[in-house]
Amino acid sequence: MSRLTTGFGRFxxxxxxxxxxGRRGFLxxxxxxxxxxxxxxxxxxxxxGADEDAPPPRGNPDDPANLTFWTxxxxxxxxxxxxxxxxxxxKVTVSRQAQGEELLTKIITAHRAGNAPxxxxxxxxxxxxxxxxxxxxDLTSLAGEVKSSFTEGTxxxxxxxxxxxxxxxxxxxxxxxYREDLxxxxxxxxxxxxxEFATVARxxxxxxPNRYLATFSSGDPGWFAGLAEQAGANWWVNDNGTWTVSxxxxxxxxxxxxxxxxxxxxxxxxxxxxxxxxxxAMSDGTLLAWPSAVWGAGVLEGVxxxxxxxxxxxxxxxxxxxxxxxxxxxxxxxxxxxxxxxRAQAEKFVKxxxxxxxxxxxxxxxxxxxxxxxxxxxxxxLSKAPLMMPNQPAFFADAAAIAKTARGFSWxxxxxxxYSQYSDILAKAIQDKSDFGAAVDRLQExxxxxxxxxxxxxx
Numbered sequence: 001m002s003r004l005t006t007g008f009g010r011f012x013x014x015x016x017x018x019x020x021x022g023r024r025g026f027l028x029x030x031x032x033x034x035x036x037x038x039x040x041x042x043x044x045x046x047x048x049g050a051d052e053d054a055p056p057p058r059g060n061p062d063d064p065a066n067l068t069f070w071t072x073x074x075x076x077x078x079x080x081x082x083x084x085x086x087x088x089x090x091k092v093t094v095s096r097q098a099q100g101e102e103l104l105t106k107i108i109t110a111h112r113a114g115n116a117p118x119x120x121x122x123x124x125x126x127x128x129x130x131x132x133x134x135x136x137x138d139l140t141s142l143a144g145e146v147k148s149s150f151t152e153g154t155x156x157x158x159x160x161x162x163x164x165x166x167x168x169x170x171x172x173x174x175x176x177x178y179r180e181d182l183x184x185x186x187x188x189x190x191x192x193x194x195x196e197f198a199t200v201a202r203x204x205x206x207x208x209p210n211r212y213l214a215t216f217s218s219g220d221p222g223w224f225a226g227l228a229e230q231a232g233a234n235w236w237v238n239d240n241g242t243w244t245v246s247x248x249x250x251x252x253x254x255x256x257x258x259x260x261x262x263x264x265x266x267x268x269x270x271x272x273x274x275x276x277x278x279x280x281a282m283s284d285g286t287l288l289a290w291p292s293a294v295w296g297a298g299v300l301e302g303v304x305x306x307x308x309x310x311x312x313x314x315x316x317x318x319x320x321x322x323x324x325x326x327x328x329x330x331x332x333x334x335x336x337x338x339x340x341x342x343r344a345q346a347e348k349f350v351k352x353x354x355x356x357x358x359x360x361x362x363x364x365x366x367x368x369x370x371x372x373x374x375x376x377x378x379x380x381x382l383s384k385a386p387l388m389m390p391n392q393p394a395f396f397a398d399a400a401a402i403a404k405t406a407r408g409f410s411w412x413x414x415x416x417x418x419y420s421q422y423s424d425i426l427a428k429a430i431q432d433k434s435d436f437g438a439a440v441d442r443l444q445e446x447x448x449x450x451x452x453x454x455x456x457x458x459x
Contacts, residue, residue, distance in 0.1 A: 260436025
Protein backbone atom coordinates (compact mmCIF):
# COMPACT_ATOMS: atom_id res chain seq x y z
CA MET A 1 0.00 0.00 0.00
CA SER A 2 1.32 3.41 -0.92
CA ARG A 3 1.41 5.67 2.11
CA LEU A 4 1.95 9.31 2.92
CA THR A 5 4.22 10.01 5.86
CA THR A 6 3.75 13.22 7.80
CA GLY A 7 5.53 14.64 10.82
CA PHE A 8 3.40 12.61 13.22
CA GLY A 9 1.35 10.05 11.37
CA ARG A 10 0.98 7.80 8.35
CA PHE A 11 -2.00 7.94 6.07
CA UNK A 12 -3.02 5.44 3.34
CA UNK A 13 -2.74 7.28 0.02
CA UNK A 14 -5.07 4.93 -1.83
CA UNK A 15 -7.90 5.66 0.61
CA UNK A 16 -8.15 9.26 -0.55
CA UNK A 17 -10.32 10.49 -3.45
CA UNK A 18 -9.22 12.80 -6.24
CA UNK A 19 -10.67 16.25 -7.00
CA UNK A 20 -10.86 19.52 -5.08
CA UNK A 21 -10.51 18.79 -1.38
CA GLY A 22 -10.36 15.10 -2.14
CA ARG A 23 -7.02 13.30 -2.36
CA ARG A 24 -5.23 16.47 -3.47
CA GLY A 25 -7.06 18.64 -0.99
CA PHE A 26 -6.48 16.19 1.85
CA LEU A 27 -2.78 16.07 1.15
CA UNK A 28 -2.74 19.86 1.35
CA UNK A 29 -4.54 19.69 4.66
CA UNK A 30 -2.20 17.06 6.00
CA UNK A 31 0.75 19.18 4.90
CA UNK A 32 -0.33 21.77 7.40
CA UNK A 33 -0.48 19.34 10.29
CA UNK A 34 2.82 17.58 9.70
CA UNK A 35 4.97 19.43 12.22
CA UNK A 36 7.84 21.67 11.24
CA UNK A 37 11.22 20.13 11.94
CA UNK A 38 13.43 21.55 14.64
CA UNK A 39 16.64 20.83 12.71
CA UNK A 40 18.89 21.31 15.76
CA UNK A 41 22.08 21.53 13.71
CA UNK A 42 20.65 24.34 11.64
CA UNK A 43 18.77 26.45 14.19
CA UNK A 44 20.19 29.85 14.94
CA UNK A 45 21.02 29.91 18.63
CA UNK A 46 19.96 33.50 19.14
CA UNK A 47 16.47 32.83 17.83
CA UNK A 48 16.12 36.42 16.62
CA GLY A 49 15.68 35.70 12.94
CA ALA A 50 18.47 38.12 12.07
CA ASP A 51 20.90 37.33 9.25
CA GLU A 52 24.42 38.64 9.18
CA ASP A 53 24.24 39.54 5.48
CA ALA A 54 22.36 42.62 4.38
CA PRO A 55 19.41 41.76 2.10
CA PRO A 56 19.83 42.49 -1.62
CA PRO A 57 18.22 45.68 -3.00
CA ARG A 58 14.49 45.29 -3.52
CA GLY A 59 14.58 46.38 -7.17
CA ASN A 60 11.82 47.19 -9.67
CA PRO A 61 8.77 44.87 -9.74
CA ASP A 62 8.48 45.26 -13.53
CA ASP A 63 12.08 44.42 -14.42
CA PRO A 64 12.74 41.15 -16.30
CA ALA A 65 13.28 38.16 -14.03
CA ASN A 66 13.75 34.42 -13.89
CA LEU A 67 12.28 33.20 -10.62
CA THR A 68 12.65 29.71 -9.13
CA PHE A 69 9.82 28.37 -6.96
CA TRP A 70 10.26 25.40 -4.62
CA THR A 71 6.83 23.92 -3.90
CA UNK A 72 4.85 20.71 -3.56
CA UNK A 73 1.42 22.12 -4.54
CA UNK A 74 -0.40 19.68 -6.81
CA UNK A 75 -0.52 20.82 -10.45
CA UNK A 76 0.96 24.20 -9.55
CA UNK A 77 2.75 24.15 -12.92
CA UNK A 78 -0.63 24.75 -14.60
CA UNK A 79 -1.19 27.79 -12.39
CA UNK A 80 2.30 29.12 -13.06
CA UNK A 81 1.71 28.67 -16.82
CA UNK A 82 -1.02 31.33 -16.54
CA UNK A 83 1.47 33.75 -14.99
CA UNK A 84 4.19 32.99 -17.53
CA UNK A 85 1.81 33.53 -20.45
CA UNK A 86 0.91 36.96 -19.09
CA UNK A 87 4.42 37.86 -17.93
CA UNK A 88 6.87 36.44 -20.50
CA UNK A 89 9.69 38.67 -19.22
CA UNK A 90 9.25 37.43 -15.65
CA LYS A 91 9.32 33.67 -15.96
CA VAL A 92 8.68 31.47 -12.92
CA THR A 93 10.14 27.96 -12.97
CA VAL A 94 8.69 25.36 -10.62
CA SER A 95 11.04 22.99 -8.84
CA ARG A 96 8.91 20.30 -7.26
CA GLN A 97 9.97 19.40 -3.73
CA ALA A 98 9.18 17.03 -0.89
CA GLN A 99 7.48 18.32 2.24
CA GLY A 100 8.36 18.55 5.91
CA GLU A 101 11.86 18.21 7.36
CA GLU A 102 13.49 17.34 4.04
CA LEU A 103 12.35 20.60 2.45
CA LEU A 104 13.26 22.70 5.48
CA THR A 105 16.76 21.27 5.58
CA LYS A 106 17.19 21.86 1.87
CA ILE A 107 15.99 25.48 2.05
CA ILE A 108 18.24 26.40 4.97
CA THR A 109 21.24 24.63 3.45
CA ALA A 110 20.69 26.46 0.14
CA HIS A 111 20.30 29.75 1.98
CA ARG A 112 23.64 29.32 3.74
CA ALA A 113 25.31 28.26 0.50
CA GLY A 114 23.95 31.33 -1.28
CA ASN A 115 21.92 29.41 -3.88
CA ALA A 116 18.41 29.40 -2.42
CA PRO A 117 15.37 29.67 -4.70
CA UNK A 118 13.53 32.98 -4.98
CA UNK A 119 10.24 31.55 -3.70
CA UNK A 120 9.48 28.80 -1.19
CA UNK A 121 6.29 27.05 -0.17
CA UNK A 122 6.11 26.46 3.58
CA UNK A 123 3.71 25.01 6.10
CA UNK A 124 2.66 27.55 8.73
CA UNK A 125 4.40 25.53 11.42
CA UNK A 126 7.65 25.64 9.42
CA UNK A 127 7.88 29.42 9.23
CA UNK A 128 9.58 29.97 12.64
CA UNK A 129 12.40 27.60 11.65
CA UNK A 130 12.96 29.56 8.45
CA UNK A 131 12.70 32.90 10.24
CA UNK A 132 15.14 32.04 13.02
CA UNK A 133 17.65 30.92 10.40
CA UNK A 134 17.25 34.17 8.43
CA UNK A 135 16.22 32.16 5.37
CA UNK A 136 13.10 34.09 4.37
CA UNK A 137 12.49 37.78 3.82
CA ASP A 138 10.49 40.18 5.95
CA LEU A 139 7.41 40.93 3.82
CA THR A 140 5.88 43.51 6.14
CA SER A 141 6.19 46.14 3.41
CA LEU A 142 3.93 44.01 1.20
CA ALA A 143 1.32 43.53 3.90
CA GLY A 144 -0.54 46.75 3.14
CA GLU A 145 -1.17 45.57 -0.41
CA VAL A 146 -2.57 42.13 0.41
CA LYS A 147 -3.66 41.94 4.04
CA SER A 148 -7.27 42.89 3.26
CA SER A 149 -7.60 39.70 1.19
CA PHE A 150 -7.39 37.57 4.35
CA THR A 151 -9.11 37.33 7.70
CA GLU A 152 -7.19 38.45 10.75
CA GLY A 153 -7.07 34.85 11.98
CA THR A 154 -5.41 33.72 8.76
CA UNK A 155 -2.99 36.64 8.68
CA UNK A 156 -1.82 35.78 12.20
CA UNK A 157 -0.49 32.48 10.86
CA UNK A 158 2.26 34.29 8.93
CA UNK A 159 2.97 37.13 11.36
CA UNK A 160 5.58 36.98 14.12
CA UNK A 161 6.67 39.75 16.44
CA UNK A 162 4.63 42.30 14.50
CA UNK A 163 6.24 41.40 11.18
CA UNK A 164 4.97 39.35 8.23
CA UNK A 165 7.14 36.67 6.60
CA UNK A 166 4.86 34.92 4.11
CA UNK A 167 1.56 35.28 2.25
CA UNK A 168 -1.12 32.69 3.11
CA UNK A 169 -2.05 30.23 0.38
CA UNK A 170 -4.42 27.67 1.88
CA UNK A 171 -6.09 27.04 5.24
CA UNK A 172 -7.95 24.29 7.08
CA UNK A 173 -10.73 25.87 9.16
CA UNK A 174 -12.19 23.34 11.58
CA UNK A 175 -15.81 22.17 11.69
CA UNK A 176 -17.94 19.27 12.92
CA UNK A 177 -18.92 16.37 10.67
CA TYR A 178 -21.76 14.21 11.95
CA ARG A 179 -23.85 11.26 10.73
CA GLU A 180 -27.14 12.95 9.93
CA ASP A 181 -28.95 9.62 9.51
CA LEU A 182 -27.86 8.29 12.91
CA UNK A 183 -28.59 11.58 14.66
CA UNK A 184 -32.14 11.31 13.32
CA UNK A 185 -32.36 7.60 14.20
CA UNK A 186 -31.39 8.23 17.83
CA UNK A 187 -33.21 11.53 18.19
CA UNK A 188 -30.02 13.53 18.78
CA UNK A 189 -29.64 17.29 18.44
CA UNK A 190 -26.56 18.73 16.75
CA UNK A 191 -24.57 20.34 19.62
CA UNK A 192 -24.00 24.08 19.45
CA UNK A 193 -21.86 24.23 22.59
CA UNK A 194 -19.29 21.87 24.07
CA UNK A 195 -21.56 21.31 27.06
CA GLU A 196 -24.23 20.12 24.62
CA PHE A 197 -21.58 17.98 22.91
CA ALA A 198 -20.94 16.22 26.23
CA THR A 199 -24.68 15.71 26.74
CA VAL A 200 -25.09 14.20 23.27
CA ALA A 201 -22.03 12.01 23.86
CA ARG A 202 -23.68 10.55 26.98
CA UNK A 203 -26.97 10.05 25.13
CA UNK A 204 -25.17 8.04 22.44
CA UNK A 205 -23.67 5.71 25.04
CA UNK A 206 -27.08 5.27 26.71
CA UNK A 207 -28.85 4.50 23.45
CA UNK A 208 -26.21 2.11 22.13
CA PRO A 209 -23.19 1.14 24.28
CA ASN A 210 -21.37 -0.03 21.16
CA ARG A 211 -21.25 3.49 19.72
CA TYR A 212 -19.48 6.74 20.60
CA LEU A 213 -20.16 10.29 19.54
CA ALA A 214 -16.46 10.87 18.77
CA THR A 215 -12.89 9.93 19.65
CA PHE A 216 -9.98 11.83 21.15
CA SER A 217 -6.77 11.09 19.25
CA SER A 218 -3.37 11.27 20.94
CA GLY A 219 -1.77 10.87 17.51
CA ASP A 220 -2.96 14.18 16.09
CA PRO A 221 -1.32 17.20 17.75
CA GLY A 222 -2.36 19.49 14.90
CA TRP A 223 -5.97 18.60 15.62
CA PHE A 224 -5.46 19.33 19.31
CA ALA A 225 -3.75 22.64 18.48
CA GLY A 226 -6.71 23.66 16.33
CA LEU A 227 -9.12 22.92 19.16
CA ALA A 228 -6.89 24.97 21.47
CA GLU A 229 -6.97 27.87 19.02
CA GLN A 230 -10.76 27.74 19.03
CA ALA A 231 -10.78 27.76 22.83
CA GLY A 232 -8.74 30.99 22.83
CA ALA A 233 -5.21 29.67 23.38
CA ASN A 234 -2.00 31.44 22.36
CA TRP A 235 0.80 28.94 22.77
CA TRP A 236 3.79 30.97 21.60
CA VAL A 237 4.70 34.65 21.40
CA ASN A 238 8.01 36.03 20.15
CA ASP A 239 8.95 39.48 21.36
CA ASN A 240 12.24 40.73 19.90
CA GLY A 241 13.76 37.24 19.97
CA THR A 242 12.42 36.25 23.40
CA TRP A 243 9.83 33.49 23.47
CA THR A 244 6.87 33.22 25.82
CA VAL A 245 5.46 29.69 25.91
CA SER A 246 1.90 29.17 27.17
CA UNK A 247 0.87 25.68 26.06
CA UNK A 248 -0.76 25.16 29.45
CA UNK A 249 -2.72 28.39 29.36
CA UNK A 250 -6.24 28.45 30.79
CA UNK A 251 -8.09 27.88 27.48
CA UNK A 252 -5.96 24.85 26.62
CA UNK A 253 -6.25 23.29 30.08
CA UNK A 254 -10.00 23.83 30.08
CA UNK A 255 -10.31 22.18 26.67
CA UNK A 256 -8.00 19.32 27.63
CA UNK A 257 -9.82 18.68 30.91
CA UNK A 258 -13.13 18.61 29.03
CA UNK A 259 -11.97 15.92 26.62
CA UNK A 260 -10.04 14.03 29.29
CA UNK A 261 -13.02 13.74 31.58
CA UNK A 262 -15.19 12.30 28.80
CA UNK A 263 -12.52 9.87 27.62
CA UNK A 264 -11.56 8.69 31.09
CA UNK A 265 -15.16 7.94 32.11
CA UNK A 266 -15.83 6.05 28.88
CA UNK A 267 -18.19 8.60 27.34
CA UNK A 268 -15.88 9.21 24.37
CA UNK A 269 -13.45 6.86 22.67
CA UNK A 270 -9.72 7.37 23.12
CA UNK A 271 -8.65 5.48 20.00
CA UNK A 272 -6.37 7.24 17.47
CA UNK A 273 -7.54 8.42 14.06
CA UNK A 274 -6.37 7.14 10.67
CA UNK A 275 -6.06 3.49 11.63
CA UNK A 276 -7.95 0.58 10.06
CA UNK A 277 -10.06 0.47 13.23
CA UNK A 278 -10.90 4.18 12.88
CA UNK A 279 -11.74 3.76 9.20
CA UNK A 280 -14.16 0.96 10.06
CA ALA A 281 -15.72 2.97 12.89
CA MET A 282 -16.32 5.88 10.51
CA SER A 283 -17.95 3.52 8.03
CA ASP A 284 -20.13 1.38 10.28
CA GLY A 285 -21.45 4.12 12.56
CA THR A 286 -19.43 3.23 15.64
CA LEU A 287 -18.39 6.91 15.58
CA LEU A 288 -21.16 9.41 14.92
CA ALA A 289 -19.16 12.63 14.65
CA TRP A 290 -15.72 13.96 13.80
CA PRO A 291 -14.35 17.42 14.67
CA SER A 292 -12.17 17.97 11.61
CA ALA A 293 -11.32 20.56 8.95
CA VAL A 294 -12.72 21.64 5.61
CA TRP A 295 -10.76 18.88 3.86
CA GLY A 296 -12.48 16.24 6.02
CA ALA A 297 -15.14 15.56 3.39
CA GLY A 298 -12.40 14.27 1.09
CA VAL A 299 -11.10 11.99 3.82
CA LEU A 300 -14.57 10.55 4.37
CA GLU A 301 -14.80 9.78 0.68
CA GLY A 302 -11.66 7.69 0.99
CA VAL A 303 -12.25 5.91 4.31
CA UNK A 304 -16.04 5.56 4.35
CA UNK A 305 -17.37 5.68 0.75
CA UNK A 306 -20.46 3.63 1.63
CA UNK A 307 -21.70 6.50 3.82
CA UNK A 308 -22.07 8.99 0.97
CA UNK A 309 -24.96 11.36 1.66
CA UNK A 310 -25.18 10.37 5.32
CA UNK A 311 -22.79 12.97 6.74
CA UNK A 312 -23.44 16.63 7.31
CA UNK A 313 -21.21 19.49 8.40
CA UNK A 314 -21.87 22.15 11.05
CA UNK A 315 -19.75 24.69 12.95
CA UNK A 316 -17.71 23.38 15.85
CA UNK A 317 -19.51 23.49 19.20
CA UNK A 318 -18.66 26.69 21.05
CA UNK A 319 -17.26 27.35 24.52
CA UNK A 320 -19.79 30.08 25.13
CA UNK A 321 -22.95 31.53 23.64
CA UNK A 322 -21.25 34.58 22.13
CA UNK A 323 -19.55 34.89 18.75
CA UNK A 324 -18.78 31.81 16.68
CA UNK A 325 -15.10 30.80 16.70
CA UNK A 326 -13.18 28.09 14.85
CA UNK A 327 -9.55 26.94 14.84
CA UNK A 328 -7.26 25.78 12.03
CA UNK A 329 -6.00 22.32 11.17
CA UNK A 330 -3.61 22.58 8.24
CA UNK A 331 -2.44 25.09 5.67
CA UNK A 332 0.60 26.68 4.06
CA UNK A 333 1.99 29.93 2.69
CA UNK A 334 4.41 31.33 0.12
CA UNK A 335 7.62 33.03 1.28
CA UNK A 336 10.51 34.76 -0.47
CA UNK A 337 14.16 33.90 0.06
CA UNK A 338 16.02 36.46 2.15
CA UNK A 339 18.83 36.48 -0.42
CA UNK A 340 16.73 36.68 -3.56
CA UNK A 341 18.20 39.27 -5.93
CA UNK A 342 14.78 39.55 -7.61
CA ARG A 343 12.81 40.49 -4.51
CA ALA A 344 10.42 42.99 -6.11
CA GLN A 345 9.48 40.64 -8.94
CA ALA A 346 9.05 37.78 -6.46
CA GLU A 347 6.68 39.93 -4.38
CA LYS A 348 4.68 40.70 -7.52
CA PHE A 349 4.28 36.97 -8.23
CA VAL A 350 3.45 36.04 -4.62
CA LYS A 351 0.75 38.68 -4.52
CA UNK A 352 -0.72 37.39 -7.80
CA UNK A 353 -0.54 33.71 -6.83
CA UNK A 354 -2.41 34.08 -3.56
CA UNK A 355 -4.86 36.95 -4.18
CA UNK A 356 -5.59 37.24 -7.92
CA UNK A 357 -9.03 35.68 -8.64
CA UNK A 358 -7.80 33.80 -11.71
CA UNK A 359 -4.79 32.39 -9.87
CA UNK A 360 -6.76 31.40 -6.77
CA UNK A 361 -9.48 29.76 -8.87
CA UNK A 362 -6.79 27.75 -10.67
CA UNK A 363 -5.18 26.73 -7.37
CA UNK A 364 -8.54 25.38 -6.22
CA UNK A 365 -9.48 23.71 -9.50
CA UNK A 366 -6.04 22.29 -10.28
CA UNK A 367 -4.47 21.90 -6.87
CA UNK A 368 -7.51 20.97 -4.77
CA UNK A 369 -6.67 23.47 -2.02
CA UNK A 370 -9.02 25.44 0.19
CA UNK A 371 -7.81 29.00 -0.44
CA UNK A 372 -6.74 31.36 2.31
CA UNK A 373 -7.96 34.44 0.41
CA UNK A 374 -11.56 35.14 1.41
CA UNK A 375 -12.66 35.93 -2.15
CA UNK A 376 -11.33 32.56 -3.26
CA UNK A 377 -13.60 30.74 -0.84
CA UNK A 378 -16.55 31.54 -3.13
CA UNK A 379 -14.68 30.74 -6.34
CA UNK A 380 -16.63 28.87 -9.07
CA UNK A 381 -14.40 25.85 -8.45
CA LEU A 382 -16.14 25.50 -5.07
CA SER A 383 -19.68 25.90 -6.37
CA LYS A 384 -20.53 22.22 -5.97
CA ALA A 385 -20.64 20.30 -2.71
CA PRO A 386 -18.04 17.56 -2.07
CA LEU A 387 -18.99 14.19 -3.49
CA MET A 388 -19.68 12.80 -0.01
CA MET A 389 -22.05 15.64 0.88
CA PRO A 390 -24.77 15.83 -1.83
CA ASN A 391 -27.27 16.36 1.01
CA GLN A 392 -25.53 19.68 1.83
CA PRO A 393 -25.39 21.68 -1.43
CA ALA A 394 -24.35 24.81 0.48
CA PHE A 395 -21.33 23.03 1.98
CA PHE A 396 -18.71 25.49 0.73
CA ALA A 397 -20.85 28.53 1.47
CA ASP A 398 -21.22 27.18 5.01
CA ALA A 399 -17.47 26.50 5.13
CA ALA A 400 -16.68 30.05 4.00
CA ALA A 401 -18.81 31.43 6.83
CA ILE A 402 -16.93 29.23 9.30
CA ALA A 403 -13.56 30.22 7.82
CA LYS A 404 -14.28 33.86 8.59
CA THR A 405 -14.48 32.95 12.30
CA ALA A 406 -11.24 30.95 12.52
CA ARG A 407 -8.38 32.20 14.66
CA GLY A 408 -4.78 31.05 14.58
CA PHE A 409 -1.72 31.51 16.72
CA SER A 410 1.96 31.82 15.87
CA TRP A 411 4.16 28.76 16.01
CA UNK A 412 7.60 28.13 17.53
CA UNK A 413 10.83 26.81 15.99
CA UNK A 414 10.58 23.58 18.03
CA UNK A 415 6.96 22.76 17.24
CA UNK A 416 8.01 19.27 16.15
CA UNK A 417 9.21 18.56 19.70
CA UNK A 418 5.93 19.82 21.12
CA TYR A 419 4.01 17.62 18.70
CA SER A 420 6.10 14.54 19.45
CA GLN A 421 5.77 15.08 23.19
CA TYR A 422 2.01 15.54 22.79
CA SER A 423 1.68 12.12 21.21
CA ASP A 424 3.68 10.44 23.96
CA ILE A 425 2.20 12.32 26.91
CA LEU A 426 -1.45 12.19 25.84
CA ALA A 427 -1.25 8.53 24.83
CA LYS A 428 -0.04 7.74 28.35
CA ALA A 429 -2.78 9.89 29.90
CA ILE A 430 -5.38 7.93 27.95
CA GLN A 431 -3.82 4.61 28.93
CA ASP A 432 -3.59 5.58 32.61
CA LYS A 433 -6.90 7.46 32.67
CA SER A 434 -5.04 10.36 34.24
CA ASP A 435 -5.72 14.10 34.20
CA PHE A 436 -5.37 15.67 30.75
CA GLY A 437 -4.76 19.06 32.38
CA ALA A 438 -1.69 17.68 34.14
CA ALA A 439 -0.60 16.18 30.83
CA VAL A 440 -0.70 19.64 29.25
CA ASP A 441 1.50 20.91 32.10
CA ARG A 442 4.07 18.25 31.21
CA LEU A 443 3.82 19.26 27.56
CA GLN A 444 4.56 22.84 28.55
CA GLU A 445 7.60 21.80 30.58
CA UNK A 446 9.00 19.67 27.77
CA UNK A 447 8.54 22.39 25.16
CA UNK A 448 10.17 25.09 27.29
CA UNK A 449 13.08 22.83 28.21
CA UNK A 450 13.75 22.06 24.55
CA UNK A 451 13.62 25.71 23.47
CA UNK A 452 16.16 26.58 26.15
CA UNK A 453 18.31 23.61 25.17
CA UNK A 454 18.35 24.89 21.57
CA UNK A 455 19.69 28.22 22.82
CA UNK A 456 16.56 30.34 22.48
CA UNK A 457 15.71 33.05 24.99
CA UNK A 458 12.58 32.01 26.90
CA UNK A 459 10.76 34.39 29.20
